[in-house]
Amino acid sequence: EAAVTQSPRNKVTVTGGNVTLSCRQTNSHNYMYWYRQDTGHGLRLIHYSYGAGNLQIGDVPDGYKATRTTQEDFFLLLELASPSQTSLYFCASSSAETLYFGSGTRLTVL
């Protein structure tokens, strides 16, 4: 069973704050993804990566950076958080076009 672990589960920050969301997968999948989930929009892709050091831009990248430090670890960075980034964030990895999701990080920007 694919395992994708996200931390923290919940995060509250203030406008202008600096936030890092972490994701680790233990199945040596090449691809990893960051999505945000908002009511009425479903899941929207922020960034993705096909290996350490690689980064691909997704559909809603503005205000986000990401870094893939190893095959296992993928980080999402919000350097100047804004209230519009309040959302539920999911990390996923993929094998044979099937995505395996973490349990999500709920971020609130006050």
Next chain:
Amino acid sequence: AQSVTQPDARVTVSEGASLQLRCKYSYFGTPYLFWYVQYPRQGLQLLLKYYPGDPVVQGVNGFEAEFSKSNSSFHLRKASVHWSDWAVYFCAVNTGGLSGKLTFGEGTQVTVIS
């Protein structure tokens, strides 16, 4: 643009009744389509996936979906709903080829009543 639309934001169904969730896609070429389910306070899990071939695809927990190229649809069905099917269901299309990048629909919240 390549996209997925789920026209029903919420569906309420009685336990034991049948369920159909609608999904319409827009895609140039042959689509690879997916249904994922999100149980309360969890991440998404794969229900089933369609690769070109038999238009009816079987999934887990008694779910199946039917692909229609003429209608640009990929509707999900279940013959008899159980209370444990209370969840949000997402339809998605692969828009990134081998990257596995998915474009999701808005999701349909299914509420099961007794």
